[in-house]
Amino acid sequence: MKRTYEIHARPADIGDGWKLTLLExxxxxxxxxxxxxxxxxxxxxxWWNALTEERRxxxxxxxxxxxxxxxxxAYLLAHAYNEAFEEGESWAM
Structure with missing residues (x-):
């Protein structure tokens, strides 16, 4: 049994972010x-005020x-992607 996953961008009109599909x-x-x-x-x-100049x-x-x-x-989009990625990686292990 081979487990993989795909992550695709969601359109902005339905909430933006990412869709994770788990495949077996x-x-x-x-x-x-x-x-x-x-x-x-x-x-x-x-959030912005807490960032260093480098992170900004x-x-x-x-x-x-x-x-x-x-x-x-951009930060929130990256954070959502990382959550999808982590769940996909957990699935694929």
């Missing part, structure tokens, strides 16, 4: 959705924007 011998055997949750602006600013530069680069809100979105 090439057949879908489960999965999950890892959306970007709506973020409280206060929470986003607290990293997330601004990842967002391809100069706006802290875009950096926060």
């Amino acid at each position: 011998d090439g057949q879908e055997a489960g999965g999950g959705v890892f959306p970007i949750l709506d973020d409280d602006p206060h929470q986003g600013m607290t 530069a990293h997330w601004l680069m990842m967002s391809a924007s100069a706006m802290p809100a875009a950096a926060r979105r």
Whole structure:
């Protein structure tokens, strides 16, 4: 029995984030959705203010924007992907 997984981006109009599909011998055997949750602006600013200049530069680069809100979105997208990846890796072991 071979276990693999796929992670695909979800469209923004249905919540953005990622869709995990778990496969067993090439057949879908489960999965999950890892959306970007709506973020409280206060929470986003607290996150931004806690970052070092280096981390701010990293997330601004990842967002391809100069706006802290875009950096926060890039962070949340990466976090959701990491959660999907970890679940997929657990499945595949």
